[in-house]
Amino acid sequence: MPPFDELLLAVVLLLLAAATLFDRHLVRACCWFVTFALAVALSWAWLGLVWLALLELVLGAVLTGAFLFHALGVMPTATQPRGLLTHWHDPVALPWQRVLMRLFPALAVLAMLGLALMEVSSGSGSLRPAGMGLLGLGLWAFALHHHLLRRLLSFNVIGTGIFLILMSLVDSRALAVAHGLVVTGLAVALLGTALGALLIRRLEALEASHHVVYRTNGRPT
Amino acid sequence: MIERLGLSPAATPMENEAALWLVLVLPLLLGVLGAIARPSRTWPVAVAGLLPLLALGWLSSQVAGTTGKSGVVELGDLVLYWRVNGLTLLLLLLTYLIGLASALYAPAYLRDDVQALTWGQAWFWPLLGLLISSLALIWLAADLLSLYIGLELMGLTAVGLMLLPGKVEALVAGLRYLLLALVGSLAFLLGISLMLGAWGRLDLAGLAEVAEPGVLLWVAVGLLTGGLMLKAAAFPLHVWLVPVHAWAWIPVSAIHAGLVIKASFFIALQLWLLLVPEATVAAWMIGGLAGAAVVWGGVKAWRSAKLKEVVAWSTVSQLGYLLLAFPLLIGTDAAVADLAWQGTWLQLAAHGLAKAAMFLAAGNLILATGAARVEGLAGASRRFPLSLLSFGMAAISVVGLPPSMGFTAKWLLLHAALSGGHWAWMMVLAVGTLLSAAYVFRLFHYSFIEDAPEAEFRRVPWPMETVALLLALAALLLGLAAEWPLTLLRGAGDEP
Secondary structure: OOOHHHHHHHHHHHHHHHHHHHOOEHHHHHHHHHHHHHHHHHHHHHOOOHHHHHHHHHHHHHHHHHHHHHHHOOOOOOOOOOHHHOOOEOOOOOOHHHHHHHHHHHHHHHHHHHHHHHHOOOOOOOHHHHHHHHHHHHHHHHHHOOOHHHHHHHHHHHHHHHHHHHHHHOOHHHHHHHHHHHHHHHHHHHHHHHHHHHHHHHHHHHHHHHOOOEOOOOOEO | OOOOOOOOOOOEOOOOOHHHHHHHHHHHHHHHHHHHHOOOOOHHHHHHHHHHHHHHHHHHHHHOOOOOEEEEEEEOOEEEEEEEOHHHHHHHHHHHHHHHHHHHHHHHHHHHOOOOOHHHHHHHHHHHHHHHHHHHHHHHEOEHHHHHHHHHHHHHHHHHHHHOOOOHHHHHHHHHHHHHHHHHHHHHHHHHHHHHHHHOOOEHHHHHHHOOOOHHHHHHHHHHHHHHHHHHOOHHHOOOHHHHHHHOOHHHHHHHHHHHHHHHHHHHHHHHHHHOOOOHHHHHHHHHHHHHHHHHHHHHHHHOOEHHHHHHHHHHHHHHHHHOHHHHHOOOOHHHHHHHHHHHHHHHHHHHHHHHHHHHHHHHHHHHHOOOEHHHHOOHHHHOHHHHHHHHHHHHHHHOOOOOHHHHHHHHHHHHHHHHOOHHHHHHHHHHHHHHHHHHHHHHHHHOOOOOOOOOOOOOOHHHHHHHHHHHHHHHHOOOOOHHHHHHHHOOOOOO
């Protein structure tokens, strides 16, 4: 039976991730994401991985959050989002055929991962189930949403889930390599989010000058 | 296979590692220099581009006469592994040549064909340098962490380069590429995490020793392969490739089709040879996908309306030949594997050179005619024979006609399939050749139309013509000198 506070941390992480991914209000979803990243930093610190906690705080919470809000056009001076993402509540229809088609690979990945993890000797506490949960939530959201910003959010959540699984798997000998992997992964997530955010803004500027609507799902409407 | 990949313990450490670092870092430094200097002429680029080749010469002089060198880089507790052997040197040389060709093509292209957008032009050089450096890292790395770093650097840089045109279509295609690249990198990271958790190490030679067949190994290799195949645009996962190339700058397309997608293929093949060398059935499944890639890519290239789309679809098709390496190398006997080994790397080099030359020549034709569509080529044979000649010579290598390098490579692959009795793969090679001949001759059919209406034609700057011509000549004539890369490949550890 894992200690109570660890269990609590895992549940909080999962709840925050779910709020990030399924809140229909985009700005609020980004706020949830920053909270989620702070909670992740807290759990690294709680596990004694101070460097990872600091990195997660700087790269994950502050910088990624800044780029997300930049994509929304929310500045400290202007809190109203402009242009492309003016739909605060972005409407997402759920065509079940497509959902099933996209969910199948996600479920297959989860099932494969579950099988593989059963092979490995049982690791510590509730970190691994939390990681699996985040992975599942993220994959679900990635399959469901068409909106670029939501996909970037779910990409970040999936990445965090993988880091949690990774840290629950390694023993002390491989800790340095695991740190290297997580740091690289964090940097990649940040750069990917930054590129995506800049792209959204650029498309928005082009749209304003051409009077055509290029939705972020890639098809002009 | 461990010996051939230069990962055996027989490889000795190197006395002086300066050459290695120079080979890795020099392209990036030159790229930064390029951003500051913004060369608008060709000769400064040519002078600067010789420096990495000199560094590579120094490195190969240190490796010469041995089966290869290997070593470690220690950063505190973190240990990274590298190795150099004949194969690595060949791939490094190919990377530098294609990179140099792109760089030489760029000044005139950016001046003449691309209007305005100075920020994009400033970013071109450092990103190109970073791309070449990350490719060098991928060829040299011998552990999964370095490979992951190299792969991500390469992927993000490639996305950045694809976005430089700044047009809406380029941005929308680049967006799709970005998302798929991110998905691929997540799958790759998950696969590595599983391996690290199960065996506690990431160096390739060590993993090959300790990895035990089982569900975990299969899931990990499956995730790694899936991620890599997505980045390599292998058959069912190729949808992002053509729209991205249709709008990218010409020198970017050349280096992307010539090298970037092959780096993912290289990592995947390396992992399979080391970790699951007996997985015959899975390798045959990849072979099936290879066949589908060859046929589907060829048919789509034949039917494409735009010149660049023809070249891009032909990349999908030609990648199928490379994927044939999986069924021909895994679970086959030594003689077949030997032939397939040489054929695969020669095909990689031949296609890299030929496809880069083809993109550059296509860029010249598009610049001259001002038309992106295939019909716009009407009358090209009379008005700009030089561009058409470059395109034709590159096409000969892509189709695989003698005396090109593509012919030698396909001959070796065919020989391997024949001596192993793999009739299916022979069929794939034959059908692929017919299809590539079909789409190439369709282009020439348009260009030899004589009664085309006179239209405005632009003159192509001579550096662009020369670079395309030289690269196409290399792809064509290196088939006659194929013995040299083959010795390099054989020297990679057959006789210790």
